[in-house]
Amino acid sequence: MKQDALALLKKDLKENTLRRLYLFHGPESYLREHYTAQLKKALVTPGLEAFDYTLLEGRDLSDDTLRDTAESLPVGGTRLVVVRDLDVYKADAALKPYLEELFCDPPEGTCLLFVYDILPFKQDARTKLHAHLQKNGLLVEFAAQSSSDLLPWIARHFAAHKKQISRADCEYLVFLCGNLMTSLSHEIDKIAAHATREAVTRTDIDAVAVPVLDAVVFHLTDALAMRDYPKAMRELLDLLAMREEPIMLLGALGRSLRGLYAARLALERRL
Secondary structure, three states, rough: OHHHHHHHHHHHHOOOOOEEEEEEOOOOOHHHHHHHHHHHHHHOOOOOHHHHEEEEEOOOHHHHHEEEEEOOOOOOOOEEEEEEOOOOOOOOOHHHHHHHHHHOOOOOOOOEEEEOOOOOOOOOOOHHHHHHHHHEEEEOOOOOOOHHHHHHHHHHHHHHHHOOOHHHHHHHHHHHHHHOOHHHHHHHHHHHHHOOEEEEHHHHHHHOOOOOOOHHHHHHHHHHOOOHHHHHHHHHHEEEHOOOOOHHHHHHHHHHHHHHHHHHHHHHHHO
């Protein structure tokens, strides 16, 4: 369903059959921002952004402000109103009735886009508002991408820097830095700037990339398994330097150790 919604969004943009109501959420902020920009490019006439594009912050948003903005006539073809970090399902008593009205019948000439950025998204399928959204709009979740989509994307971004990288090193970069495009794009920029040759190596990656918690924990448990205790201590000091909460460190260590134990049991049973 998640991919279906994203495919529908792409179809809307390609065929220029854009809806009047969208809601974007999910951890992949790179794609959220990309498709927000694509909507703006498709809907707002260049030079008329001051009239036909408005960004509203959800915190302390009043029904009067939203009404005045959403129902203003566009100067060009269509008006885009982006509302960021408003919990539409838990809006206050003054705003909720107007939100239901908007979702039931979005104004002509206006495209409403609600974006969950910092605010966690928790839908309530029992509400009228959700039913209106399902009928009149499109709910799109931008989840972390699969390897089949992510690895070619990494290679293309290195190619834009006139660099080449092997598939194995693309996979290593994802393991080390996580699978979110926003953080990966920053790491790719740093690695490409650091690499002195056209072919990016694992040494280039290790030199400048900032590892995610699980990657450092993996190195720590790997060192413990090999009884390399000085290396394990260095990895532990790196973990402490990351200033993660102790409970997060303990949870990540537990996951990794459970994985090692599961692998041992599988080997013993010749699975």
